[in-house]
Amino acid sequence: MPKSGSFIRTSTALAAAAAVAALSAGGAAGAPAKSSGGALQGAGSSLVAPALAIWGPLYSEARGVTVNYSSVGSGAGIAAITARTVDFGASDAPLTPDQTTACKDCVQIPWALTATVPVFNVPGVKDIQLRLDGPTLANIFLGKITTWDAPAIKKLNAGLSLPSTKITVVHRSDGSGDSYVFTDYLSKVSPAWKKQVGSATSVDWPTGIGGKGNSGVAAAVASTPGSIGYVSDAYVLQNHLAKARLKNASGRYTLPSIKSIGEAASLVKSVPADMNVSITNPPKAASRKLRDAWPLSTFTYIIVPHTTAKAKEIKNFVSWALTHGQPPIRKYVFAPMPLVMVKAANKALAKVHS
Amino acid sequence: MSTVDATGETARRPLTGRRVHVGDLLLQGVAGVAAAAATLLVVLIAYKVVDGARPAIEQFGAGFVGHVGWDPVKKSFGGASFLYGTAVTSAFALLLAGPLAMGVALFLTELAPSGIRAPVTALVETLAAIPSVVIGLWGILVLGPVLRTDVMPFLHDTLGFIPLFGPTSTGSSLFTAIVVLTIMVLPIVSSISRELFLGVPDELKDGALALGTTRWEMVRGVMFPYARGGVAAALILGLGRAVGEAIAVTQVVGGFVGTPVNLFSPGDTLASRIAAEYQGAASNLQVASLIYLGLILLVFSLLVNLLAQWIVRRAARRSGLAGARA
Numbered sequence A: 001m002p003k004s005g006s007f008i009r010t011s012t013a014l015a016a017a018a019a020v021a022a023l024s025a026g027g028a029a030g031a032p033a034k035s036s037g038g039a040l041q042g043a044g045s046s047l048v049a050p051a052l053a054i055w056g057p058l059y060s061e062a063r064g065v066t067v068n069y070s071s072v073g074s075g076a077g078i079a080a081i082t083a084r085t086v087d088f089g090a091s092d093a094p095l096t097p098d099q100t101t102a103c104k105d106c107v108q109i110p111w112a113l114t115a116t117v118p119v120f121n122v123p124g125v126k127d128i129q130l131r132l133d134g135p136t137l138a139n140i141f142l143g144k145i146t147t148w149d150a151p152a153i154k155k156l157n158a159g160l161s162l163p164s165t166k167i168t169v170v171h172r173s174d175g176s177g178d179s180y181v182f183t184d185y186l187s188k189v190s191p192a193w194k195k196q197v198g199s200a201t202s203v204d205w206p207t208g209i210g211g212k213g214n215s216g217v218a219a220a221v222a223s224t225p226g227s228i229g230y231v232s233d234a235y236v237l238q239n240h241l242a243k244a245r246l247k248n249a250s251g252r253y254t255l256p257s258i259k260s261i262g263e264a265a266s267l268v269k270s271v272p273a274d275m276n277v278s279i280t281n282p283p284k285a286a287s288r289k290l291r292d293a294w295p296l297s298t299f300t301y302i303i304v305p306h307t308t309a310k311a312k313e314i315k316n317f318v319s320w321a322l323t324h325g326q327p328p329i330r331k332y333v334f335a336p337m338p339l340v341m342v343k344a345a346n347k348a349l350a351k352v353h354s
Numbered sequence B: 001m002s003t004v005d006a007t008g009e010t011a012r013r014p015l016t017g018r019r020v021h022v023g024d025l026l027l028q029g030v031a032g033v034a035a036a037a038a039t040l041l042v043v044l045i046a047y048k049v050v051d052g053a054r055p056a057i058e059q060f061g062a063g064f065v066g067h068v069g070w071d072p073v074k075k076s077f078g079g080a081s082f083l084y085g086t087a088v089t090s091a092f093a094l095l096l097a098g099p100l101a102m103g104v105a106l107f108l109t110e111l112a113p114s115g116i117r118a119p120v121t122a123l124v125e126t127l128a129a130i131p132s133v134v135i136g137l138w139g140i141l142v143l144g145p146v147l148r149t150d151v152m153p154f155l156h157d158t159l160g161f162i163p164l165f166g167p168t169s170t171g172s173s174l175f176t177a178i179v180v181l182t183i184m185v186l187p188i189v190s191s192i193s194r195e196l197f198l199g200v201p202d203e204l205k206d207g208a209l210a211l212g213t214t215r216w217e218m219v220r221g222v223m224f225p226y227a228r229g230g231v232a233a234a235l236i237l238g239l240g241r242a243v244g245e246a247i248a249v250t251q252v253v254g255g256f257v258g259t260p261v262n263l264f265s266p267g268d269t270l271a272s273r274i275a276a277e278y279q280g281a282a283s284n285l286q287v288a289s290l291i292y293l294g295l296i297l298l299v300f301s302l303l304v305n306l307l308a309q310w311i312v313r314r315a316a317r318r319s320g321l322a323g324a325r326a
Helices: A004-010 A013-025 A049-063 A074-082 A097-103 A134-141 A151-156 A177-189 A191-196 A213-223 A233-239 A258-266 A311-322 A327-332 A339-350 B002-012 B022-060 B080-111 B114-129 B132-159 B174-198 B202-210 B215-244 B247-253 B270-280 B284-325
Strands: A039-044 A066-071 A088-091 A106-121 A168-172 A209-211 A227-232 A245-247 A297-305
Touching: A039 A074, A039 A311, A049 A066, A049 A311, A049 A327, A074 A088, A074 A097, A074 A297, A074 B270, A106 A177, A106 A213, A106 A233, A106 A258, A106 A311, A106 A339, A134 A151, A134 A168, A134 A177, A134 A191, A134 A245, A168 A177, A168 A213, A177 A191, A177 A227, A177 A297, A209 A213, A213 A227, A213 A233, A213 B132, A227 A233, A258 A297, A297 A311, A311 A339, B022 B284, B080 B114, B080 B174, B080 B215, B080 B247, B080 B270, B080 B284, B114 B174, B132 B174, B132 B247, B174 B215, B174 B247, B202 B215, B215 B284, B247 B270, B270 B284
Parallel strands: A039 A066, A039 A088, A168 A209, A168 A227
Antiparallel strands: A088 A297, A106 A227, A106 A297
């Protein structure tokens, strides 16, 4: 317990006891936490896992409630909440109709905002030097553009010396929220992609190799010259991968950042009842202030049953995450949630009861 | 089947006279229950798998097995690419690992200086203890690039006339999976074979050498025939590992849908596809189709096992003759 000293200084003895319990129980992944009072058990998205890693200790310190989270992937998180073996699930892709039916009276609440980013390994081209636009990215992933010195890429990168290296596309082989965001974007910018492939957590990739998880894609990109893939932005920081700039609807070559992700989200004006809001490829910004919006931004969701014995704990935790929880996760490139989404989230949260 | 064996065994070899002991009854009971439980478990698993795959079976029928394609968006699934990948990767892995494992086992029992036997044996067995996820990671980060830049181009240049060794694409390929599987199968086969070779009676070996055979002739004429049945069984165990390995393969095989003849192109196997997609399946039909893949895997393993048992029985008969000759 390296931090127990600071716990005791800043909180009551009760909270410290809970924190100690949290530290010791943190490793127990996937175990259902039935009615152990001040504890919540969650499972799902690996994209949001860094946020929960920060929230866990903070929330336990602030409110004395332990939050355990297993980063098992969005699909597994949905399966776990469907089976009610956890108190909440977390997913980056909104529930599909099949999943909504199976989960029986579940509600998805957006609670964090982050992004996916294309990463590349091209000899002679450094981080953030490469510029791409939606149609070009789609054609690369469709296998229509096969070398790095293809005219379509050269046109966007005047002044950059591109090698004739063959392009190796790297995608996720497992079902993932990142794939959902990525294919959702490609479907919006390329009719050919929409018709041939479509958007989902896993699709029939026309070309390329699959890597398992963000780590698999990162490893394949890092070890394959000429490759291009996509990973969660939080993951790029840890792995020193080269990011590509992407042209948005305002015609600007942007990069993911708190600011550019926030700009994409700020274009949301109204929220549908099922909270399913796609903010990929945001429309051309009306004001200069919002023109850097990152086109591969996404909300990530917590999934809870409408009726649950832990209603009070879940409501408290999610409200806390939507307010106090947002600033500490900025360093992992989670942008603050826009007000309209927070309002909608709170409204949905109010309907959760025991 | 196992229950009958247990009964037969006690009947054949009563411990003392013909009196029935409580201990015997107890042994028979416990062994019988254990065997019945194991059988029941397999039956239950088979039932559960068939039950889970039912939506996909109803939708696609037996055509699923022969259909190449996997499109979660259009909900059109088929198992042929993965069945192909499983067969190709495990067959080649066994082809590579078999002779290598024999070499390792012979070296450790007959040829190695006594000082290095123990450490090398321990190291080879440590290889079996490395978690597959670690081997897989090593596969993408270290092995893949080496194969892509050196080994694959070399094989393509020298043996390129064989369609198996086509042009190189990336470090993630069927070939990478084969090499990874070879590494995982090797320690299993070699350590069992080593035990078998150690079990060859010294009188037989000494007798052969006394008759003037060279060491190689002794190995070929005495040790191989004596251990043949066991070695075949070890190869089957290795094959089981190769067919069922999921995580390490998922990491290096490239997750490609199709039946490429070129080993240097990406592909996928049954177990690997299930491991990759089961957690993130988006529709009920996709889940059912993945379980259908599991069913194919189950049947495939069963067939391979039956075939292998037949081979073992044949080999055992022949080795019995050879043993009598020696």
